[in-house]
Amino acid sequence: MSGNILAIDQGTTSSRAIVFDEHQKIAGLGKMEFTQHFPRDGWVEHVPEEIWATALWSAKTAIKKAGVKASEIAAIGITNQRETTIVWDRQTGKAIYNAIVWQDRRTTKLCEKLKKAGHEKLVSKKTGLLLDPYFTATKLAWILDNVPGARKRAEKGELAFGTVDSYLIWRLTGGKSHATDITNACRTLLLNIKTGEWDDELLKLFRIPRAMLPEVKDNADDFGMTDPEIFGVALPIYGAAGDQQAATIGQACFNPGMLKSTYGTGCFALLNTGTDMVRSKNRLLTTVAYRLNGETTYALEGAIFIAGASVQWMRDMLKIIEKSSDAGVLAAKADPTQNVYLVPAFVGLGAPWWDSAARGSLTGLTRNTGPAELARAALESVSYQTRDLIDAMRKDWKGAHDTVLRVDGGMVASDFTMQFLADMLNTPVDRPTILETTALGAAWLAGWKAGVWPDQKGFAERWALDRQFTPRMDEDERTRKLKGWRDAVRRTLSSS
Ligand SMILES: Nc1ncnc2c1ncn2[C@@H]1O[C@H](COP(=O)(O)OP(=O)(O)O)[C@@H](O)[C@H]1O
Numbered sequence: 001m002s003g004n005i006l007a008i009d010q011g012t013t014s015s016r017a018i019v020f021d022e023h024q025k026i027a028g029l030g031k032m033e034f035t036q037h038f039p040r041d042g043w044v045e046h047v048p049e050e051i052w053a054t055a056l057w058s059a060k061t062a063i064k065k066a067g068v069k070a071s072e073i074a075a076i077g078i079t080n081q082r083e084t085t086i087v088w089d090r091q092t093g094k095a096i097y098n099a100i101v102w103q104d105r106r107t108t109k110l111c112e113k114l115k116k117a118g119h120e121k122l123v124s125k126k127t128g129l130l131l132d133p134y135f136t137a138t139k140l141a142w143i144l145d146n147v148p149g150a151r152k153r154a155e156k157g158e159l160a161f162g163t164v165d166s167y168l169i170w171r172l173t174g175g176k177s178h179a180t181d182i183t184n185a186c187r188t189l190l191l192n193i194k195t196g197e198w199d200d201e202l203l204k205l206f207r208i209p210r211a212m213l214p215e216v217k218d219n220a221d222d223f224g225m226t227d228p229e230i231f232g233v234a235l236p237i238y239g240a241a242g243d244q245q246a247a248t249i250g251q252a253c254f255n256p257g258m259l260k261s262t263y264g265t266g267c268f269a270l271l272n273t274g275t276d277m278v279r280s281k282n283r284l285l286t287t288v289a290y291r292l293n294g295e296t297t298y299a300l301e302g303a304i305f306i307a308g309a310s311v312q313w314m315r316d317m318l319k320i321i322e323k324s325s326d327a328g329v330l331a332a333k334a335d336p337t338q339n340v341y342l343v344p345a346f347v348g349l350g351a352p353w354w355d356s357a358a359r360g361s362l363t364g365l366t367r368n369t370g371p372a373e374l375a376r377a378a379l380e381s382v383s384y385q386t387r388d389l390i391d392a393m394r395k396d397w398k399g400a401h402d403t404v405l406r407v408d409g410g411m412v413a414s415d416f417t418m419q420f421l422a423d424m425l426n427t428p429v430d431r432p433t434i435l436e437t438t439a440l441g442a443a444w445l446a447g448w449k450a451g452v453w454p455d456q457k458g459f460a461e462r463w464a465l466d467r468q469f470t471p472r473m474d475e476d477e478r479t480r481k482l483k484g485w486r487d488a489v490r491r492t493l494s495s496s
């Protein structure tokens, strides 16, 4: 059997697919951006048909570009933007409402109400998460409460719920498989991360009918065969994982203490804590890193909502750069004596603040502040936020000390940003040769399950360094800059 694996990576701003060959090298890639809908302040939606169409187009393009026949693909792995919520009609396969995206804040009030009623402790204990609109359950409840007739139909079993992995699996298998994987399921607020099963108490709290939920599987598992109409041949789907967990796998962070951070639209740092479920005292998340052969590995996670999105904001709204890669060039021209801080709380602040009512701020402006200082502040904000996460991780778990950070995602192409990151963390930052680690992680799951790719150890040995960024800034300068950042955050919090 051939060692070609198709990975479908359905992200927040684009869908892409990659065919990796038997040596885990990229043989073909297809990528398409899709429309972001912002119907109201704090609301973010995607059209499910567009998610499907762009994912499918990308998959077919990747196969074509790789110059292989679909029959030469051994298996498919799926990875996706997490928490994004879709409900569809089991009969027609049509979604009953747009996908409510992870960034969407419309359920802030409901979360506050549940918190006031004292439910956060139970929710955190069972799920490792917090009562924040970021997660799926309240978005799903919103759909059931706001689409006429939805709740009744869901109770009768006529509607199906899924995160994007589940929706793609359903579409790819022609409605034959309604499944999800443990890493996506554990982000819904409906799964008990200790047992790995849907939890009746949580379902009752969020008023979610069990009949609409998918089956929860391991990350390398049998998720069904694709409908032969789609690729001309039925292909097995053998892997699925949320994109941040897939990146953890793709970065081969398989040992406790290993840490990766992905800089895409948002930024997500995951620290492997092994089979230990480390409970955060500093408002980080406890999450499933992966479950293989029934054994669960956990991670501590810090989630930042805006990273590369601030670069897109400069490009699309402020129009001070033409393309993302101009940001680093512009930032390098900034006046080093200015202390401008951008706190990009465009959709609230994630870890460790969890302030959904906060909105972005720009401080330290002078008459001489121009686009270059703004670009620098936007790129630097990513490193400051990462520092906040890693400080919290170090307080939570001793295994987080002396670790090297492996980075990936679109934004790590910026050398300026990576150097500043090493300076702020005061720790080396390793950028691998393959930056498509999310897709690679999903591909490994499928390739390993299909028996055509190496095992964990063999795969980890193939991880290759492109460049290591080492800290260059002196301690006084770092301390001064971090203090300025913390002041800026303090002023941005909604309670300030
Ligand atoms: N050279 C660069 N410098 C800074 N930011 C960049 C650069 N290249 C891409 N980006 C940013 O990275 C993000 C895209 O990363 P990607 O991993 O594709 O994201 P996602 O999976 O969330 O769609 C965009 O927000 C883009 O602005």
Ligand SMILES: O=P(O)(O)OC[C@H](O)CO
Pocket: 010, 011, 012, 013, 080, 081, 082, 083, 102, 242, 243, 244, 264, 265, 266
């Ligand atoms: O699409 P990304 O890469 O920004 O990832 C989104 C995360 O999965 C949200 O939790």
